Amino acid sequence: MRSRPRIIAGAIAAALLLAACGGESASVDGQRFTRGIGANPxxxxxxxxxxxxxxxxxxDMFIGLFTENAKSEPVPGVAESWEVSEDQKTWTFKLKQTKWSDGVALTANDFVYSFQRLFDPAAKQAGAAYDSVQYGIFNGREIAEGAVPPDQVGVRAIDDYTLEIKLxxxxxxxxxxxxxxxxxxxxKHAVDKFGADWTKPENLVVNGPYKLVEWRTGDFLRSTKNPLFEGVDDICFDEVVYLPVSDHATMVRRAQAGEIDMNNSFPSGQLEKTEKDLPGWPRIAPMMATTYVVTNTQQAPFNDARVRKAIALSIDREHITGNILKSGQLPxxxxxxxxxxxYTPAEFEWKSMARPERLALAKSLLEQAGYGPSKPLKFEYLYRSTGDNPRIATVIQENFGAIAPWVQAEIRRVETQALYDQLKAKNFIIADTGWVADFNDAYxxxxxxxxxxxxxxxxxxxxxxxxxxxxQSNLELDVAARAAILKQAEAMILxxxxxxxxxxxxxxDIVSPKITGYEDNPEDIHRTRYMCRKAE
Known part of the structure; x- marks a missing residue:
């Protein structure tokens, strides 16, 4: 059982190497889709x-009650139909009769288990990262904080194919x-049997269109079709290879060599060059995503709002977007x-100030906070290793220094996943980060x-x-009134x-013109199951 994956791995590695050396492309086979994902999961x-x-x-491997269409809009997934109570706080779902990839029936009890596991404080100790996004589910936050047991979550199975969610x-x-x-x-049956090893390819059980069969950390991941997925016969690609390469220039070269079908970015500031090197490949569209700087507000010097404001004033957003990145980003x-x-966002009240005025105010604020030639402001700025972030970091370092010679920032590059781990552990003073919307709402x-x-x-x-x-916003049903409350909150935050x-x-993104089914969308989510390759 273990020898066959090694043989397949060797074949893929050989194919990739051959392509890199100018031989036959790994993506010439119309049954394989090769995409760059930018970092290691x-x-x-x-x-x-x-x-x-x-x-x-x-x-590509799991489907929730809802899933997304090619434009990343919510469409029914495992849910077949649903009803919402008059107070809009209880949703009752009828589920499709589907199976896990090992043939076991997927039932409402699987969703009950999943939400209990998501919020369970023990799961945090095991590495749970992101339960807070679902705190709108009844008792979600209370369970995560240890106030009530996981079985009190507002999710219950009425029968095998009827699920109720209380909010x-x-x-x-x-x-x-x-x-x-x-x-x-x-x-649950796989977790009970294999424990933490349930995600190893040989143990993995999924309900989506693809199943991971091989993972060489730092090299590639490979998934193949799940034959029990509803609609599997309509999926074009038999397998998907994911390349966790952070150097987007390398991925452009691999695209030129015919080795990949898609990558999640191209080098910043090189749109014209990329369009010339890869005609028809670059895909530019607005996103619901913000790149921002975060400070540890519980540690000096950024526990002082004057210092935070001074640093924010110094950042030359127009220069970064218009002269450095030059790919349509907005200040x-x-x-x-x-x-x-x-929703209409709130904005910094000093937005209309000219840059010299901003720098003068920044210097004044830092002086009020006690900094100056005899007490310089020193800190280390951490930045992610992927995407635009390395290019932005050097500019931001210069921006900080433009306040005064005694503002002295060192910058340090950190592997992207490692930096997010530091941010969650609060092991930083100031760092770059970003947020991509999980759903289309200011909340x-x-x-x-x-x-x-x-x-x-x-x-x-x-x-x-x-x-x-x-x-208060969560209790307001009027759309305009709710937006006004959220805008008030954003104004206070700023x-x-x-x-x-x-x-x-x-x-x-860069996407081969031979690929169909890719749709621009503000979430930048593009599931492989919707894509195909044009016939030659």
Whole structure:
């Protein structure tokens, strides 16, 4: 049983090497789709992962109550139909009769187990990363905090194919949230049998279109079709190879050599060159995503709001987006992107100030905080190793220094997944980070600054007034009134410089013109099952 994967691995490695040396492309075979994901997933357990690079892999393997269409809009997944109570706090789902990849029936009890496991405090000790996004489910937060046992979660099986979900408050965006990977079903029978090893390829059980069969950490992951997936006969590619390569210039060269079909970015500032080198490949579209700087608000020097504001004032967003990146990114003076539905973001009140005025104010604020030639402001700025981040970091370092010679920032590059682990552990002073919307609602950004959010509140920001406004917005059913409450919260967040937005992102994928089924969308989610290769 173990020898065959080694043989297949060797064949793939040989094919990739042959392609790299100018031989036959690994993607010439129309039955294989090869895509770059930009970083190494730390797991393929939906409760242990974070980041778009992991979502690219596990989203091909699992289907929640809802899933996404090619435009990443919510569509029914395992749910066949549903009803919503008059108070909008109880959703009752009728499930399709589907099977796990090992032939075991997938039932409502699998979803009950999954949500209990997601919120279980013991799961956090095992590496759970992202339960807070589902705290709208009744008792979710209370379970995570250890106040009530996991079996008190507001999710119950009425029968094998009827599931009820109770909410803390109305959530009109619930379909979008239930397609998130934290809401994927987990195969209890596989976890019970294999424990933490259930995600090893030889033990893995999935309910989606593809199943991981091989994983060489740092090299590639490979999945093949799940023959028990509903609609498997309509899927074009028999297998998918995921390449966790962070150097996008390398991936452009591999695309030129015919080795890949898609990568999740191209080098920043090189749109024209990429269009010339790969005609028809670059795909640019607005995203619901913000790149920002986060400070540890519980540690000096950034426990002082004057210092946070001074640093925010110094960042030259127009230069970064217009002269460095040059790919359609927007300067960010709000935390919530302008493309979010039913919402007009708040903005920094100093947005209209000219740059010299901003720098003068920044210097004054730091002097008020006690810094100057005899007491320089020194700190280490951490930045992610992938995408635009290395190019932005050097510019931001210069921006900090433009305040005064006694503002002295060192910068350090950190592997992307490792930096996110540091952010969750609060093991940093100041760092770059980003947020891509999980669903199309302003709450998905602003809840990050709720003091009860947990590890995803990277900067440990605490403001009871923000918490109260978030709670108030959850009880408001009028769309306009709810947006006004959330905007008030965002204005307070920006006034306190709880986050330092830098830019609003755009998609920067490269996709072979031979590939069909790729649809631009603001979440930048592109499931392999929708893509095909044009016939030659």
């Amino acid at each position: 730390k797991s393929i357990d939906p409760h242990r992962v974070e980041g778009t690079w992991a979502n690219d892999v596990i989203g 803390e408050y109305p959530m009109p965006y619930l379909p979008g949230l239930l397609k998130h990977y934290t809401a994927f079903p987990i195969p 960010a003076y709000s935390f919530v992107p302008p493309s979010i539905a039913n 998905n950004f602003l809840y990050l600054l709720d003091s009860r959010t947990g590890s995803m509140n990277y900067g440990q920001y605490v403001n009871p007034a923000i918490d109260a406004l978030v709670d 006034a306190d410089t709880a986050v330092l937005p830098v830019l609003i992102r755009v998609t920067q």
